[in-house]
């Protein structure tokens with residue numbers, strides 16, 4: 134989930150809990166206050182009824198009743214029971230009210246009790262040496278309606294508030310994250326090809342300004358390191374190239390000498406092969422450095438993969454003359470567009486030569502099959518050998534520079550060729566898949582997007 138949405142949700146949840154707590158408080162406070170006022174109204178009526186009951190003179194009793202009727206009126210379902218003191222257990226049972234309710238009026242304090250929407254009060258009335266307990270009950274229909282309305286109002290208010298809170302929360306968090314999203318967009322656009330680009334730093338004097346500056350500092354350091362690496366690889370490969378050409382030339386000359394002993398011939402042959410191999414490696418590193426690690430686009434052109442693979446075979450023949458590399462053209466797509474990719478021919482050749490030479494090397498020169506096919510997006514080149522294979526747990530590391538699998542002690546190598554090949558394929562928006570079984574062989578499958586014409 135995006136941070137903006139997370140913030141909006143947290144903000145909404147927080148506001149929701151505050152509004153709910155406030156609503157509960159308001160509801161209970163209103164309920165308490167309405168109920169207290171209703172009890173009070175019931176107590177007043179109860180008191181009048183009690184005094185009327187204790188009045189000896191009939192005319193004064195009717196004054197009480199008339200006064201109550203005219204000035205106070207009846208509450209909904211109002212009922213009064215006048216009980217003589219002391220209360221016997223039977224009466225208490227008939228009324229079905231808790232016994233504590235009857236203890237309070239006995240001690241002189243009015244008792245209040247609420248059950249099934251009905252309010253009960255009990256008053257102890259004493260007059261002229263006589264004492265009675267008046268138990269009155271009524272239903273606060275008006276109060277109940279008030280509470281139902283309040284409840285409805287609070288729920289609707291809560292829902293409307295939530296919609297507003299979420300909308301505003303989202304709007305504000307989107308606004309706050311706008312500069313960060315812009316930074317992410319800009320950083321995504323920076324790659325090895327335009328490492329000189331920098332983020333625009335707004336003078337906002339806040340964390341966003343700091344973040345942009347930090348990114349720019351990091352890009353400065355990256356650019357310097359990148360250039361140093363590029364220059365080093367370029368200079369080193371350049372320096373190696375001339376002596377290697379001299380070595381292989383001298384070895385070739387030695388081989389052509391007549392009457393050379395067999396052991397010396399073998400030696401010259403070995404020197405020649407190894408020098409060719411090293412020349413190939415430094416050549417591919419040089420071309421990688423010269424074209425830039427992003428394979429500068431101006432040196433890109435249309436490359437026919439079948440032709441490229443033929444030139445790879447030629448390069449392999451030079452280095453391992455007795456190799457058993459066979460190219461299978463049976464699955465070639467009929468449409469030649471599906472064989473044409475947009476790329477740097479030197480780099481692609483270096484990549485495939487590395488993979489093919491590895492297949493020859495790690496299979497002790499057993500047959501290596503190259504299949505060229507296409508699906509609806511990629512030209513696919515499969516290079517299949519019957520060699521030593523790669524241990525399962527090490528397959529994931531073979532593209533890491535200088536990594537060599539544990540079963541390669543008897544083979545010479547540097548761990549550079551495959552990472553280089555993988556980088557080149559990735560540079561061409563392609564991918565490489567490896568399937569291998571120790572003792573049975575390895576299959577490298579490269580996918581390069583073909584050029585749509």
Ligand code: ADP
Nearest residue numbers: 491492495522531537538546547548549550551
């Ligand atoms: P190296 O110079 O060691 O061959 P690479 O970078 O070309 O370096 O290859 C890296 C590692 O991948 C090799 O050391 C080897 O363990 C493994 N590997 C590459 N190709 C094959 C293959 N065809 N069969 C078995 N192992 C291979």
